Amino acid sequence: MxxxxxxxxxxxxxxxxxxxxxxxxxxxxxxxxxxxxxxxxxxxxxPGSLTTLTEIFETGLGLSRDLSLLGHRPLVSANPVKYADHYVWQTWAEVDVRRHNLGSAIHALFQDGTLGGGDLPTVGIWSQNRPGAYLLMHVRAVSQWQIVEWALNAYAKVGVSLYDTLGRDSVGKTPIINHAHITVVFATANHIADLVKLSPRIPHLKLIVSMDEIDPEVKKVLSTWAETLGVGIREMCELEAFGEAHPLDPIPAKSDQVASICYTSGTTNMPKGAILTHGLLAAATQSNLYGYAIPPDVRGVLLSYLPLAHIYERINGLCVIAMGGCIGFxxxxxxxxxxxxxxxxxxxxxxxxxxxxxxxxxxxxxxxxxxxxxxxxxxxxxxxxxxxxxxxxxxxxxxxxxxxxxxxxxxxxxxxxxxxxxxxxxxxxxxxxxxxxxxxxxxxxxxxxxxxxxxxxxxxxxxxxxxxxxxxxxxxxxxxxxxxxxxxxxxxxxxxxxxxxxxxxxxxxxxxxxxxxxxxxxxxxxxxxxxxxxxxxxxxxxxxxxxxxxxxxxxxVKNIMKLSQGEYVALEKIENTYSTNPLIGQIFVYGDSLQSYLVAVIVPDPIQFAALASRVVGRPVSPEDAESLRTLARDRDVVQALLAELTKEGEKSLKGFELVKRIHVSLDPFNVEDNTLTPTLKIRRKDAYNKYKAELDALYALGEPSAASLRASKL
Missing domain, CATH: 2.30.38.10 (Luciferase; Domain 3)
Known part of the structure; x- marks a missing residue:
């Protein structure tokens, strides 16, 4: 190898x-x-290229079998919350055993018809890439997300991430579980009741696997409820024990084999499931290793806190795995x-x-x-x-x-x-x-x-x-x-x-x-x-x-709109340009095709906004003083000062008609829960407009500011 x-x-x-x-x-x-x-x-x-996800794992295993792979800081006290001043690790060899045990159990359930029935053997994962140990003082709870995915890779199953950031209600609204014909979902304990509640609307679901150990009494209540709806509840440790007692040989992966369906969050509220094969993800990993900035003599140590449901963190992790490195959560x-x-x-x-x-x-x-x-x-x-x-x-x-x-x-x-x-x-x-x-x-x-x-x-x-x-x-x-x-x-x-x-x-x-x-x-x-x-x-x-x-x-090319004078503007590009200013926490640029200029909703960074407001009003304003910040967000002079800073930023690269001419300042962030953000933190434009329709209409009612007033605001 x-x-x-x-x-x-x-x-x-x-x-x-x-x-x-x-x-x-x-x-x-x-x-x-x-x-x-x-x-x-x-x-x-x-020659020498990585071709499958199982090859990536086994490459790292060959390099680091007895070295650490997955780590977490144990919870020392729940009240007050306190964590150990060190990491506890599972070795590559230990994780290898766990992925085979879990994979054997999952494969057996698909083989006997308990699970499956769709055109792909899909398995849902609903979890933050969390160590688990911040809820339970249990080393086996470490990094369930990773172990589930590696088990699926080794036994020819298809992982489907259910974004933890979608929120409880959103999972029920989205078509992902039904669209992918998911019959089993691995979920953290806090999501199990939600899945049971949703099960009448997701008829294919047959099994919920808790990634955490559940209190016996709580498990009894949940299981009784779920059984009335035709759904079983098991703990991940139970499946691992079953797989250990009934081991099955892994299924050799092929590069054209589907490894994952990654649903893009969809700024139009309709997620699209990108089919990602073993070969695609292996090629992406291999490509990043060319000119990789971690020196060859350094064992990669990754701090993982970004969502593993997103492609960015997954590829980062795969690069470290290919190097035989380790991941601390x-x-x-x-x-x-x-x-x-x-x-x-x-x-x-x-x-x-x-x-x-x-x-x-x-x-x-x-x-x-x-x-x-x-x-x-x-x-x-x-x-x-x-x-x-x-x-x-x-x-x-x-x-x-x-x-x-x-x-x-x-x-x-x-x-x-x-x-x-x-x-x-x-x-x-x-x-x-x-x-x-x-x-x-x-x-x-x-x-x-x-x-x-x-x-x-x-x-x-x-x-x-x-x-x-x-x-x-x-x-x-x-x-x-x-x-x-x-x-x-x-x-x-x-x-x-x-x-x-x-x-x-x-x-x-x-x-x-x-x-x-x-x-x-x-x-x-x-x-x-x-x-x-x-x-x-x-x-x-x-x-x-x-x-x-x-x-x-x-x-x-996308999200292009035409202003009343006939000029085309790319709203996302303009948002990205303004977002480089540290004052901007979030920005939504809006254009009405009957108007000749753009307006925007600005959610400022509290620290930067407090500093700006302090200079304008001539007294200290604390970023923790939410009430004062909300008041100052309505102050005309503060708003004009913020607009002036944005205009300076925009004039570096934008044309005159691309500059935002009026702004509404809000301390109420766009978020996943109110459906104004996708799980990958992109603006859902229609929902963002509906949230601030009154404010945006009011900005246009003021009319386009004169060139003289814009110059004055910058002084």
């Missing part, structure tokens, strides 16, 4: 040639096909996340902008400190940023030791790779993180921005492009194609983007390769709208390719 650790960049990389065009592929209305010029083009037939409490990091000391920290922005903001406080301390920090920051932007180097022997090791200690002091996903993050913050942690920082966000560092989506396994480590001029780009995909740009005439544009070709970004899906599950209409007859995935994003072969996301 070959070993799969990170594959380093070749020596003497030519950063001026990161993509190459495939000869003979240029056609009218589109560019030639672009492939990675540094690592070349790879597929599942490339957070306690389940976001307020203890930094504490978890300091105890685990991870070297891989996939994160989200809200967390990384807080680290940046906290560090910037040091820069504003008076006297020598602040002066030293500012000097260190200036020196390291200059070095990064001129040479690409992000280390400095003096300043790292004197200044930045304190920031590095926030995440345990051992970080080698930071990634950001789920929302935009500013280039300023990315550069700061690079020099503060002396590591590579890649944006793996599925929400695209002009300053993305990496580009991907569920339908291509989160793999399309990525900036190359060491490329000091890559700012503003998403890098070249990753090794398993090829990319082309197709003309968008209605938006005046063409493959013949100068100085650089522009058009809708389309990708094709081993990491790209083929179809949505039982959804021919959406499949045909997304994948063409030649297998090209049409992303809906507009890009241009620069002289070095790097791509830049510049617009959106």
């Amino acid at each position: 070959s070993t799969h650790r990170s594959i380093p960049l070749p020596e003497n990389v030519d950063y001026k040639k990161q993509s190459e065009q495939v000869p003979g592929t240029k056609r009218p209305g589109q560019t030639a096909h672009y492939r990675n010029a540094i690592f070349g083009f790879h597929d599942l037939n490339t 957070f306690t389940g409490d976001p307020l203890r996340l930094l504490e978890d990091a300091q105890i685990l000391r991870p070297n891989f920290f996939p994160s989200v902008p809200r967390v990384l922005n807080r680290i940046y903001q906290a560090a910037m406080v040091a820069g504003s400190a008076p006297g020598l301390k602040g002066a030293i920090f500012r000097r260190a920051l200036e020196a390291k940023l200059h070095r990064l932007r001129t040479t690409g180097e992000n280390t400095h022997a003096l300043w790292d030791r004197l200044v930045f090791r304190k920031i590095q200690a926030l995440l345990g002091g051992n970080i080698k790779l930071l990634t950001s996903g789920s929302a935009p993050i500013s280039a300023e913050v990315v550069d700061f993180l690079k020099i503060a942690f002396s590591c590579d920082v890649l944006e793996g966000t599925l929400v695209l921005t002009p300053i993305s560092r990496r580009y991907g989506m569920t339908e291509n396994g989160a793999v399309a492009t990525r900036c190359m480590p060491g490329d000091s001029t890559s700012g503003g780009t998403v890098g070249p194609p990753q090794p398993v995909v090829e990319i082309k740009l197709v003309d968008v005439p209605t938006m005046h983007y063409t493959s013949e544009d100068k100085p650089f070709p522009r058009g809708e970004l389309c990708c094709r390769g081993a990491s790209c899906f083929v179809s949505y599950y039982k959804d021919e209409k959406n499949t045909k709208e997304t994948v063409d007859d030649e297998g090209w995935l049409h992303t809906g994003d507009v890009a241009e390719v620069d002289a070095y072969g790097r791509f830049r996301i510049i617009d959106r």
